[in-house]
Structures are given as C-alpha cells and as structure tokens.
Amino acid sequence: MKIAVLLKQTPDTETKIKIKSDASGVDETDIKWIINTYDEYAVEEALRLKEAVGTGEVVIVTAGIKRAVESMRQALAMGADRGILIDTEGLTLDSYTAAVILAKVLPNEKFDIVLAGKQAVDDDCVQVAHGVATLLDWPCVWPIEHIELSGDKKSVMVVRPVSGGTKEVFEVGLPTILCCDKGEHDPRYASLPGIMKAKTKPIQELKAADLLAGETPKVKWVNFSLPPDRQAGKILKGEPEQVCAELVKLLREEAKVI
Amino acid sequence: MNDTPSQYPPPFQVSDYVTKLTSTPDKQLPVGVLIVGAGPAGLAAAIRLSQLLETAPEIKQSLGDFPIAVLEKGKYPGAHLLSGAVINPIAFRKLFPNLKESDFPFYGPVEKESVYFLTAKNSFPIPVPPTMKNHGNFAASLSKVGGWLAKKAESAGVTILPETTGSKLLVEDGVVRGVRTGDKGRDRNGSPLSNFEEGVDMVAQATILAEGTQGHLTQTAIEHFKIKGPNPQIYALGVKEVWEVAKPLDRVIHTMGWPLRLGKKYGEFGGSFAYPLGKDKASLGLVVGLDYHDASLSVHDLFQEMKCHPIFRKILEGGKRLDKGWGAKTIPEGGFYALPKRLSLPGALLLGDAAGFVNVPALKGIHYAMWSGMLAAETIFEALRGKKDLKSAETLKSYDTAVQKSFIWKDLYQVRNMRQAFQWGFVPGGILAGMMTVTKGLFPGGQFRAKADSEQTLFLGNKKYVKPDNKYTFDKLSSTYASGNRSRDSQPNHIKISQDVSEVVGEAWIHMCPANVYEWHTTPEGKKQIQLNPSNCIHCGAITAKGGRLTPPEGGSGPEYTEM
Structure with a gap:
C-alpha cells in the first residue's frame, strides 16, 4: 500500500497574526510554524492504514519553502517513510497552482491513496485536494472521519459526517484522494527513536517553477486586513x-x- | 502556633525516580553525551563540546550516531527560560570568539543605572552598591537567548529533543547511566490513551544535569547520592512582565524597600527591576525570597500593586503588557554554602542554576551557568581524550576542581553570607552586607546558617491587594494565559503535595502560586482540602521550595515564553 499525505506547514493556531505595514501580506517574523492541524490527522490515518496492511510506504508531499522541512521531519518522526518537498521559493501559489504542481508529482509515484487534511487552518480555502482530484480525475471524498480498507485492498469504505449528526458511508475505488477531518484517532506522539531516525530519512526536493509549465495563479491578493476587534x-x-x-x-x- | 509547610511532607519518594536500565533493548536509545535542559548552561556545554569534538574526529566517532543530545521539557528551547535579564557577556565572548558583541542576542548595553529605595509614595535614589554595577553588561530576554543558542548548537550537529522530559535517573552500580524520558499520552488517572507513547532510556557515556532551578533529576541525584551542601538551598520567586512602552526606558532600575515590609516579623527579602529591551519594550519584575512568613503574601499581586507606584507607572504610562508578556520562576538564592558537596557524580555533572550558581547581591547567574557548561564540556572531552573511565568517581572530579579555580567560585565565596544576613531583617542585613562588600567577605566571615524555606514558620496576615484594572494590573488567571500556557488538561497530576494541610499552609500555597494552581475544596465529608489545577502550572518551582514537590508533566506542557 503506497500512501501520500499532502502536508502544509501553517502558523500555530495560537499565533497572533500581524499584517505587514504595507498590507501586502502576513508578517511572518514571530510566527511559530506547525503541521496544519487536519494534516496531522491525515498522517495518523496514513500510518494506521500502512500498519493495518503490514507493508507499504507513507510519503509526505509538501509544497512550500525550506522551513516546511521542519514540519515534514515531524511527520517522518511520527513514522512516515520519506518526503517530497516541492520548493516554492520565490513563487506565490494559489489553490489552483498548488493543485497543478501536486497533480504533476503524484502520478509518477503510483500512490494507492492520497490523504490530506480537510482544510488548511491558515487560509481555509478548502480547494487544493479537490483541485488535484479534478486534474487527475480521481474520486475525492471530503471530509471523512473514518477509513477502512476493503479485504481485496482495491477500495476503501469511508464515513463522512453530514449535518444533523447523520453519516454518509461511501465505498471508493483506488486511487483516491480523501480529506481527513478530526477523526477518531488522536495523532500519535513522535517517539524519541522515531525523532532520531527522522533526521536521516530522505526528503527529495523538486522545484515548483519546473512543474508549473506556464500555469499562473487565478487569484490575486490585493490587500490584507485583520477582522475588527470583538x-x-x-x-x-x-x-x-x-x-x-x-x-x-x-x-x-x-x-x-x- | 508554629506552622511550617515541612510538617506536611509530599507523597514523594526519591527512590521512585531512580531506576536501573530497562532490559528491553528497543526501549534503549544510546547517545554519546546526554544533556538535560536546553538553557544557557546545557546549551553552552553542548556548543563547547561540539567545538572540541570538531578537533578530534576519532573521539566524535566513538560517541556514536548522536554524539550530543539535549532533552528539553518545554515546547521549544527557550519556552521555559525566564530571567530579568542583564547579562555579563564574558561566556558569550569565550564561546563565540569569532562573533562581535552586536551579533549576540542582546537588546543593548546597559548605559545608565539607578537604584532606589521605595516607600509607598516616594522613591529615594541610593548609590549603586558595588556588587550591582552593570557597566559592560547587556539587557536581554533569556527565552530569546535560549532560542539563539539552540540554533547555534543545532547547526554544530547537536540533537535537541524538545517536548521531552527527564523523568527518572538511570543509576546502576552507583553510576549515572542516563535518563528515562517521560511517558506521553496518559489520562488523568495515568491510564494510557490511544496515542500513548512510553518513555525511553537515553543511555549515555556522561550525563549533564542542566535543568535550571528546582531541577527534578538534579534534586533526585543530590538526595540519592547524599551530596547536599552545608546549608539547605533556598529560593526566591520572581514574577515578571514585558511591556510595550510609549517612550524608551533610558536606564536599568533596581529598587529595594516597598512593597516589601522590612521588619524581621515578615522576613521579606527582595526587590524589583526594570530593564529596557530596545527602544519600545521594557521588562520589569519583582523578586521575593520564599523565606517570608506571612501566608497572605502573593508575589503576583504585590507586583501588580508595585506597578502602580509613580516610579513604574511613569514607565508604563501609555504602554501595554505584551499578549505573551508574563511569567514567573524561582531563583536559587542559597549561594556558596548551599552548593552541593560535589558537583560531579560517577557519570554525571551538575551545572548552572541546577547546582545553585547564583550571585544574589549581583543579581547574576547566566554567565556562571554558561561558564559551568563550558567547563563541563572541557572536563568530559579531556576524559574522553585520555581514554579515562567516565563511570569512575575520580574522572569527573576535575570538573569540581575546574569550577573551584574559576571566577564562579571566587565570586560566590565573596558574597557567601550576604543573602543569609537578611534573615535578621532589612536594616541589620543591609549593614552586614555592606561590611561584607567592603571586606570582600572577610568580615564577619564564617558560615551563616539558614533554614529551608519550607521550615519557616507562617502566620496568616491579611495583606490586601489592588483590584485589577486589566490595563496596568491583572489577575492571576489572565497572567497565566499571558504565559502562553496551554498544557493538555487530561494528564496525570505532576505536583506532589499533601492535600490535608493546616489553614495557614493552605492559604500560603494559594497566595504564593502565581498561576492559580491551588484552591480549597470541601470533601463530601465536610473536610477542607487543597485541590489542584495542575494544567495551570507554569513550573516556577515555588511549591517545591515551600513544602511540595514538582515533577515534570508531559513533555511540551507549561508556559511558552518568547520574550521572558
């Protein structure tokens, strides 16, 4: 079973966000960076799927700048096997271009399942995973709180909460992209041997610019402002x-x- | 009634925290040299040792895949570091000979300084005592310094493991072999949760205990190996805030007197500080010795009241406490005669605040901590180079000698009785301290005795405090929030106390704790007990000084200081 986790590095949810004085973006000087909260659940589910099968590989795929490697190493310390960093240094990506570069990388690896968090807690766009699924023409379920692999390992059964406490149950063929909500399993702590091993696990680096093939963002950021004080x-x-x-x-x- | 906290010993056995190595090989993690605590002492040791190992690749190789590993209980290096701070840069200069002063993580040199004696309404400038002169020193935030040192250490190949506590000391045949790290993912009752992760035995050729004030493993080691010094260690509690200020503070300020009461009856020793952190920030705090007698004394609330004094109000006017601008921590104040009998054990060394290297009259300890770290690194390196047995008591003894030959020893010896002189009140203490300064400690000489803080008798006074206005003054809960503390609620209690204590002792704990950890609770049988809110705890360590015992919670818990 070969599983990818799309992992984004986001500001800690307790970070007090400050806007740059020219309102051109978020002032990143005092930000503490973490694994996007929902992506951490995706890592946990990926590791559990691999453990259930007994063999396979969990690969962390991140589009971001070099500092994101620290978050990738945390996922490797939890037990993921290797990483692919798509270096976006010097580029501003929107959900569309992020989906474009991920959709270029994922097919080469022949993944059975791609897991992602249901949304990133920084921009809350909820678009990248859907975009990748569209570009690859793979099925995508959002959000899910439970995954089970079928006996023949050719499909998964997933549970999706809908409003009013109702649950929808889907059977999805592979490969697929699944977007994890806060599920039934709290993300594991990295063990110390895991942290030590993670330092030498391989992280392949690709350049986002090489993968864009002329595609440009559909979104232009005009101005940033903070919500009014409560x-x-x-x-x-x-x-x-x-x-x-x-x-x-x-x-x-x-x-x-x- | 002679009511002392020591009459109510906590449910804590040193033997529970000393263990042999696990027999399960995959629960063992071998490293070269293990350092407990990513503070100035531990990181200086790590950096110095990595510098020395660079010169000797064969020794580095002999230490395995992880030659130097540092455990840090906080969420990141610096998260649990707090000090005034005005730093003597001597250790920085020695450790980083190729860096300029402007490269160090300081806000700026001390340009002017003043000392005042305060009364409730007025302030009287007094000459700066020779011990307190800060010319050539730098104002800094210790949590930032810690983060900076950690980056230097990591880029030199040191492995830092944050969110990891040292829970038990691994001892075999009288030799410290390493540390068992704390478990993660247990619920309130101690039962494993679905993400439970058991601690591992970090096995090392040498273990450096650099845990800072009230070190859990350090105290365990001191008791287990019976190396307590002639005097008990005593502590002060410091509460500190960092403010954004409207106009720059132009000097370093220290005060004595108000809001502390000077009589022997109260036994209140301490003072305040206000330091400039660049042009737009200032750090200020109040430090009070925990040998005080009035159970209604609350350093947190006294500090809030202090900020209303004209001298401080002037600094804060138009400013704002930073969102994460509050913290508290204890300071070991016992000095020379409270140092452990030995600073080295078979397989282990004691450093910095953990050992008690603090010069109270000079209000300094960071440069001693770093210097002791460098001496520890050099001792271990020399032993490795000489192929000596680190398990032998003799081998690491050269660390004791190195410290005794250093300025740490000389400085602490000169002021050896100064803190203890104040047990007779402020005025006699001041006179004695003055004579000690003039004679460089020769007069009156000898060793002044001191009692442990937990053995000081308490009475229940009725000290009243200002009502918080949430602009200049705050209550304990909003302060605790401003420490950045977000400990996981559902974890076992890490604070060991006797819950059945007298009214006076209970009140003393409730008032003393700056983070609202203790409160009265009436059992269904109608009995009054102390109840704990351990997730509020910011690990200041005051409870250990005053009759309880702090053990490490789950790694990553506690405050998340960034500016302290």
Whole structure:
C-alpha cells in the first residue's frame, strides 16, 4: 500500500497574526510554524492504514519553502517513510497552482491513496485536494472521519459526517484522494527513536517553477486586513419579562438579526 | 502556633525516580553525551563540546550516531527560560570568539543605572552598591537567548529533543547511566490513551544535569547520592512582565524597600527591576525570597500593586503588557554554602542554576551557568581524550576542581553570607552586607546558617491587594494565559503535595502560586482540602521550595515564553 499525505506547514493556531505595514501580506517574523492541524490527522490515518496492511510506504508531499522541512521531519518522526518537498521559493501559489504542481508529482509515484487534511487552518480555502482530484480525475471524498480498507485492498469504505449528526458511508475505488477531518484517532506522539531516525530519512526536493509549465495563479491578493476587534458583550439585568423585552429589542435594532 | 509547610511532607519518594536500565533493548536509545535542559548552561556545554569534538574526529566517532543530545521539557528551547535579564557577556565572548558583541542576542548595553529605595509614595535614589554595577553588561530576554543558542548548537550537529522530559535517573552500580524520558499520552488517572507513547532510556557515556532551578533529576541525584551542601538551598520567586512602552526606558532600575515590609516579623527579602529591551519594550519584575512568613503574601499581586507606584507607572504610562508578556520562576538564592558537596557524580555533572550558581547581591547567574557548561564540556572531552573511565568517581572530579579555580567560585565565596544576613531583617542585613562588600567577605566571615524555606514558620496576615484594572494590573488567571500556557488538561497530576494541610499552609500555597494552581475544596465529608489545577502550572518551582514537590508533566506542557 503506497500512501501520500499532502502536508502544509501553517502558523500555530495560537499565533497572533500581524499584517505587514504595507498590507501586502502576513508578517511572518514571530510566527511559530506547525503541521496544519487536519494534516496531522491525515498522517495518523496514513500510518494506521500502512500498519493495518503490514507493508507499504507513507510519503509526505509538501509544497512550500525550506522551513516546511521542519514540519515534514515531524511527520517522518511520527513514522512516515520519506518526503517530497516541492520548493516554492520565490513563487506565490494559489489553490489552483498548488493543485497543478501536486497533480504533476503524484502520478509518477503510483500512490494507492492520497490523504490530506480537510482544510488548511491558515487560509481555509478548502480547494487544493479537490483541485488535484479534478486534474487527475480521481474520486475525492471530503471530509471523512473514518477509513477502512476493503479485504481485496482495491477500495476503501469511508464515513463522512453530514449535518444533523447523520453519516454518509461511501465505498471508493483506488486511487483516491480523501480529506481527513478530526477523526477518531488522536495523532500519535513522535517517539524519541522515531525523532532520531527522522533526521536521516530522505526528503527529495523538486522545484515548483519546473512543474508549473506556464500555469499562473487565478487569484490575486490585493490587500490584507485583520477582522475588527470583538466588541465587549452586554449583560442584561432585571426581571425576566423586562430582560426578554430588552433582548428582543436589541436583537432587532442593534444586532439586526431578527 | 508554629506552622511550617515541612510538617506536611509530599507523597514523594526519591527512590521512585531512580531506576536501573530497562532490559528491553528497543526501549534503549544510546547517545554519546546526554544533556538535560536546553538553557544557557546545557546549551553552552553542548556548543563547547561540539567545538572540541570538531578537533578530534576519532573521539566524535566513538560517541556514536548522536554524539550530543539535549532533552528539553518545554515546547521549544527557550519556552521555559525566564530571567530579568542583564547579562555579563564574558561566556558569550569565550564561546563565540569569532562573533562581535552586536551579533549576540542582546537588546543593548546597559548605559545608565539607578537604584532606589521605595516607600509607598516616594522613591529615594541610593548609590549603586558595588556588587550591582552593570557597566559592560547587556539587557536581554533569556527565552530569546535560549532560542539563539539552540540554533547555534543545532547547526554544530547537536540533537535537541524538545517536548521531552527527564523523568527518572538511570543509576546502576552507583553510576549515572542516563535518563528515562517521560511517558506521553496518559489520562488523568495515568491510564494510557490511544496515542500513548512510553518513555525511553537515553543511555549515555556522561550525563549533564542542566535543568535550571528546582531541577527534578538534579534534586533526585543530590538526595540519592547524599551530596547536599552545608546549608539547605533556598529560593526566591520572581514574577515578571514585558511591556510595550510609549517612550524608551533610558536606564536599568533596581529598587529595594516597598512593597516589601522590612521588619524581621515578615522576613521579606527582595526587590524589583526594570530593564529596557530596545527602544519600545521594557521588562520589569519583582523578586521575593520564599523565606517570608506571612501566608497572605502573593508575589503576583504585590507586583501588580508595585506597578502602580509613580516610579513604574511613569514607565508604563501609555504602554501595554505584551499578549505573551508574563511569567514567573524561582531563583536559587542559597549561594556558596548551599552548593552541593560535589558537583560531579560517577557519570554525571551538575551545572548552572541546577547546582545553585547564583550571585544574589549581583543579581547574576547566566554567565556562571554558561561558564559551568563550558567547563563541563572541557572536563568530559579531556576524559574522553585520555581514554579515562567516565563511570569512575575520580574522572569527573576535575570538573569540581575546574569550577573551584574559576571566577564562579571566587565570586560566590565573596558574597557567601550576604543573602543569609537578611534573615535578621532589612536594616541589620543591609549593614552586614555592606561590611561584607567592603571586606570582600572577610568580615564577619564564617558560615551563616539558614533554614529551608519550607521550615519557616507562617502566620496568616491579611495583606490586601489592588483590584485589577486589566490595563496596568491583572489577575492571576489572565497572567497565566499571558504565559502562553496551554498544557493538555487530561494528564496525570505532576505536583506532589499533601492535600490535608493546616489553614495557614493552605492559604500560603494559594497566595504564593502565581498561576492559580491551588484552591480549597470541601470533601463530601465536610473536610477542607487543597485541590489542584495542575494544567495551570507554569513550573516556577515555588511549591517545591515551600513544602511540595514538582515533577515534570508531559513533555511540551507549561508556559511558552518568547520574550521572558
């Protein structure tokens, strides 16, 4: 079983995001970088699939600049076997161009399953995995919280939560791209021997510029700004009747939601 | 009533934290030299040793695939480092001879300094005591310094393992063989979760204990090998904030007196600091010895009150506490006579704050920590080069000699009784300290005795504090949040205390803890007990000084300092 995990390095979710003074982007100076939260679940599921089969390979595929290698090594420390870094130094990619370069790399490796997080916690675009699936004409299920390999290893059964607590169950032929939600398995901790081994696991480097073949981003970033500060809440006091009347009035006149 | 925390010993046995090597080979991880703690001491040791190994490839090879490994319990190197700090750059110069001062991770040289004696409303400048002169020193943030040193170490080939605690000392036949790392992924009751990861035995030719203040394995080693010094180690608790300031602070400021009370009854020894961190930031804090007597004393809240004094308010006016601009940590203050009897053990060395290398009158320890790290590295390298047996007690003893010949020893000896002099109150202590300074420690000479902080009697005073305004003053919970702490809630409790304590001792813990870890709780039987919120803990170590015992939580827990 050969499994790829599309892994993105994103700012730690606790990072206080600052905008550059010319509003041209995010000021990255004090950012602590982590594996995109949902991608970490994808790594865990990939390792479990490989363990269930008993043989195979888990490959971490990342489009990013050199600092992303640190996050790739963390995934290798968890147990992945090797990495492919598509170096994007000097380029600005959007979801489309990211999908283009990934779709160029994945077929060469003949993966059975490609796992990704359901979205990146930085831009929340939710487009790259779908884009790759479209370009490759592979089936794609989003988001999933459970994966099971069929007995003949030719398909997977996946569970997808839909609104209201309902679950959809799909049987999907391979190869496929599956986008992992926070699932039933917490990502494992890297063991110390794992961390030590990860330092020497191979990471192949490709150049994004060589893979774009003239494709350009469909999105242009014009301006960045932070959301407005959250206003302090209001606490209404008094008799229940009064409070209710006041609440309705505020919802209608101030919040304008009813 | 003579109420002391030591009457309520914690459920902690040193023997639980000393073990033989596991017999399972795949749970053993051999490394060359193992360093516990990625602080100034441990990283200076790692960097110096890697420099020496560069000159001797055959020795480096003999240390295996991982010649130097450093364990760090924090989320990243620097996450648990906190100091004032004004740094004497002597160790940086020695360790990085090819770098210029401007390359070091400092904010800037100390240009002016003032010392004030404070009363509640006023401040009186006093001459800067000779021990406190900072000409030639640099203001810095120690968590940033730690991150910088870690990068230097990694680029020299050192393996740093963050989020990894040293949980047990591996000892066989009286020799320290390495460290068992802490487990990860246990729930509150200690049962393994689905992502449980058992610790491993890091087996090393030599183990360097550079854990800083209140080192878990260091204290375990000191007790197991029975090498306590003549005086017990005593501690101070420092609470610190970093502010964005509207106008640059132009000098280093130290104060004595208010908000501490000077009488012997209170036993309150300490002072405050305010240091410029470049043009737009300032670091300020309050340090109080944990030998105080009033159970209602809270260093956190006293510090909040202190910020309202005109002298500090002037600095902070129009400024803002950084979002991650708060932290607290203990400082070993016992000095010369509280140092362990030996600094080396068969197979292991004690460094920096873990050993107690702090000069209280000079308010310095970082350069001693780094210097001791360099001496440790040189000792180990010489032993390896001479093909000597690192397991023998004699081999590493040359580290003791090296420290005794260094300025660390000379400095600490000169001020050996100064901190203890203040047990008689501020004025007699000040007079004695003055005479000691003039005579370079000759007068009155001898060894002043001291009691452990946990043996100081407590009384329940009724100290009142300012109500937080969330602009200049804050409560403990918002401060704890500003430490960046996001420890996983569902993990076993790492703080060992007796929950059934007297009113006074319970109140003392509740007030002392800057992170709101302790609170009263009434059992269904109607009994009042101390209840713990361990995930609030920022590992300052005060509880160990005051009668409990801190052990390491799951690796990666605790504060995430970036500016401390």
